[in-house]
Amino acid sequence: MPKIQLRHINVTRYILPLREGGSLPALADGDDGFKYVLKFRGAGHGVKALIAELIGGEIARILGLRTPELVFADLDERFGQSEPDEEIQDLLKGSQGLNLAMHYLDGSxxxxxxxxxxxxxxxxxxxxxxxxxxxxxxxxxxxxxxxxxxxxxxxxxxxxxxxxxxxxxxxxxxxxxxxxxxxxxxxxxxxxxxxxxxxxxxxxxxxxxxxxxxxxxxxxxxxxxxxxxxxxxxxxxxxxxxxxxxxxxxxxxxxxxxxxxxx
Incomplete structure (x- = not known):
């Protein structure tokens, strides 16, 4: 079996929040040209939710169940500076650094x-x-x-x-x-x-x-x-x-x- 690894992307644009649940994931662009659902380290249960997402998603994939590709997503300190929504601004500022994202299934x-x-x-x-x-x-x-x-x-x-x-x-x-x-x-x-x-x-x-x-x-x-x-x-x-x-x-x-x- 080939070695398990995740790609690494940089977030280039915050598009909009996906107001589902308490974690406020967002739709974002990556520097590879694809759109992603971005999960933030500064939300809810923090990095533990990202760890659960990473482990759960990769086990599902290994078992042959369909799950969107997971990638490590780096969020630059620029994000959040011009966001008008105070809650989202705090979330972005608190999530600078390494986050997790999944490939956006457009039209699903x-x-x-x-x-x-x-x-x-x-x-x-x-x-x-x-x-x-x-x-x-x-x-x-x-x-x-x-x-x-x-x-x-x-x-x-x-x-x-x-x-x-x-x-x-x-x-x-x-x-x-x-x-x-x-x-x-x-x-x-x-x-x-x-x-x-x-x-x-x-x-x-x-x-x-x-x-x-x-x-x-x-x-x-x-x-x-x-x-x-x-x-x-x-x-x-x-x-x-x-x-x-x-x-x-x-x-x-x-x-x-x-x-x-x-x-």
Missing amino acids: ITFDPAVNTVDAETASRIVWLDSYLTNVDRTFRNTNMLIWHKELWLIDHGASLYFHHAFTDVEGHAKSPFAMIKDHVLLPQASELEKADEAFKKILNREVLSEIVNLIPDDWLHWEESDMSPEAIRKAYLDFLSIRLEHSAIFIKQANDARTSRV
Whole structure:
């Protein structure tokens, strides 16, 4: 498998805010000529949301699920100086330096479970992923999926890996079920979780996960609330993901039980 790496772009123009959720992502131009949805280090949960987005998006991609390309995006200190909206101005000033962006899927539409259908295999793979990542944000209220060129694309994994907001008892969190899977928008169709588990365990292992975790820039791993080194924080993420993969039967059972109660 080729080495996992992300491209690096410079943000050349802030176009407009995408007022969805509390993180205020924005549409922006990159110096490579493409448009991106820019996620800011100065928003909401800060760099932890970017780390969750990076890990979640790259794991989804490795597993063959469609997700927009992620890039590191550098925001120059010029941005924010002429922005009339005070909230956005503060956000831009507080996000100078390295941020994360995803390729903008121009012309895409939001997945609507009342209109769009998903087969059992695809639904099971997505539910498995979100159970694994403890992603609380793929519900009927906010599906975080797009239809682009008649294909299903996953976006926004920033609410995943919520253990890192406390960062205690990594092993305990890794071995825990994921009760909030009961609210997953695709759970009713996810009848093949064991099949997804078998397929994904042939792809994921500690070596692959280590490559993904090692993508996290040191710049995002100096936390005011922790005296852990960047190396120690990366190891904690890797341990969580490796242990949770090994004990996937726990979150699969939780999802199957929740599905049985809903179907």
